[in-house]
Amino acid sequence: MHEITTIGYEGTNVADFLQALTDARVALLVDVRALASSRRPGFAKTRLAANLQTVGIEYRHLRGLGTPADGRAAARAGRHGELRDIYLAHLATDTAQADLDVLEGIVRDGKRIALLCFEADPSHCHRSMLADALAQRLPLRIEHLAPHQAPKD
Known part of the structure; x- marks a missing residue:
């Protein structure tokens, strides 16, 4: 069975975010934002990659x-059902x-990944x-990381 993690950066800082990823032994962060920009320091594409x-x-x-x-507008407005339909x-x-x-190819190659988006709550996020x-395509265990807490083993 393959494993992936997901993570959001809402309400966190770069240091705690990086710690959560390293604690979870993530080798590759896959940014699944349509726009890889952010007003939060350290989370726009170029700076994030450097961090x-x-x-x-x-x-x-x-x-x-x-x-x-x-x-994205539906998500910001809290219309999660609408977000789901659109996504x-x-x-x-x-x-x-x-x-x-x-x-799917990345996961099949065995690299430990984390899917990244903004929302802290994965149930309110497209990730x-x-x-x-992805789990419809291959056997998959999914863990949702929170930067302020250590992952479960």
Whole structure:
């Protein structure tokens, strides 16, 4: 069985975020934000990749697995059912399926990954739906990390 983790950076700082990833033995952070920018210091694409490199974690951005703008607006407004409908429709697109193929290949190669998005609560984030879609393709154990707590063994 393959294993993946997911993580959100909402409400955390870079040091705690990196600690959660290293505690979970993550080798590759897969950024699944449509836009890999952030107003939070240290979490925009270039700076995030540099921060990860300091602890020996690789970075990969799979833009096609991000949430479309209308889905992000629904998430910000707390309309999680609407987010789900929008994201699942997006996940069926050719672009998203191509990046899902890439993600599946990474997981099959045995690299310990974490899927990254913003929301702290994975149930309010598309990364849970993405992990579930990946689990439809291969046997998968999913762990949701929280930067302020150590992962379960």
